[in-house]
Amino acid sequence: MNPCAYRITDGAPQKIALTDAMRDAGGLVWVHLAGIDDQTAGWLRDTGGLDPYLVDALTATETRPRCEALGEGAFLNLRGRSREELHNSDLLASVRIWAVKGRVFSVTRKPMIAVGLVQAKVDAGAVRDPGDLITAFATAITEDLDPDVATLGDQLDDCEEQLDAARVFELRRTVSRVRIAAIAYRRFLQPQRAALEKLAALPGDWLGEDDRLHLAAAADRAARMAEELESIRERSALMHETLSDLRAEQIDSRSLVISIVAMVFLPLTFITGLYGMNVAHLPYAQEPWAFDAIMGVCAAIAAGVTIYFVQRHWFSR
Structure with missing residues (x-):
């Protein structure tokens, strides 16, 4: 006190x-x-x-x-x-x-x-x-x-x-x-x-x-x-x-980017997974130019998917 x-x-x-x-x-x-x-x-x-x-x-x-x-x-x-x-x-x-x-x-x-x-x-x-x-x-x-x-x-x-x-x-x-x-x-x-x-x-x-x-x-x-x-x-x-x-908008925007990236790589994953199988008779598997061809196809698909999303303005949403 x-x-x-x-x-x-x-x-x-x-x-x-x-x-x-x-x-x-x-x-x-x-x-x-x-x-x-x-x-x-x-x-x-x-x-x-x-x-x-x-x-x-x-x-x-x-x-x-x-x-x-x-x-x-x-x-x-x-x-x-x-x-x-x-x-x-x-x-x-x-x-x-x-x-x-x-x-x-x-x-x-x-x-x-x-x-x-x-x-x-x-x-x-x-x-x-x-x-x-x-x-x-x-x-x-x-x-x-x-x-x-x-x-x-x-x-x-x-x-x-x-x-x-x-x-x-x-x-x-x-x-x-x-x-x-x-x-x-x-x-x-x-x-x-x-x-x-x-x-x-x-x-x-x-x-x-x-x-x-x-x-x-x-x-x-x-x-x-x-x-x-x-x-x-x-x-x-x-x-x-x-x-x-x-x-929430920030999370949605980041989720959209992740989804777009996943969509770009989805067909590429399918192709690389298909040719990564250890089985016989894959088309062109024995050709010396097969690797370059597959890489070119993957690049073209990735560019095509990316251009599609850009034209639809998905990156700006």
Whole structure:
């Protein structure tokens, strides 16, 4: 557990020890715990004095974006980018937040980029109350994630511009990677939008009107990113189908060439096989010019078959 605690009085932040976080000295207290283990759960339960339901929610292993009103406070779970490489099916790390007037507890399991951005805002004096802090989290997450979503779209644009049968395998890998990321991001952005909208509509004097407006803006931005990700997912599916068609055409073209070559050599194989039999009375077998004659006939047949396929435009299909 790597704790971080602030006491904010009239916008002036002060780092405090974790042992002093629960002392009632006025202002806003923000406690952030990094890592989910028995020590974290024990501190939240014994020192933080939180309800067991809240402790379980803040330390749950599997989470999805949601918002719940509990008494005079609210529990919020958000998803954002992590500094660590995560599994393809779960590309976004989570931050669990419990906010009530005068106090905010946040817990992360993986190192989250947005936490550092929020700390910078706190140090700059831009946070005064729980609403400001939650708004800072929502804004930091969406601002950090937005360029990543735009990059996915740019990568897909590059694939569309470089569409070529000779690069099918390389393009398919890129398209698959973009599609997996878009699906993983969209899986959390849709419920995250709903969670932010629900939080903005919650009653309570610890959320100011400006906080509600900022939360609504963050929800709108999450909705826009979700729509962009849905577009990327659909474009990726179409691109994958196009690449599969190009690959199939490439295979058909090569199969056609192989078939034509086989048709050219089929009569030649028959003739050479016939004269290769070890039996008596083959026509002209004893003549000294027989070999040259057979080679000439084979060459004429091969040329005739090739000219026939060229006139029928089989090589250009």
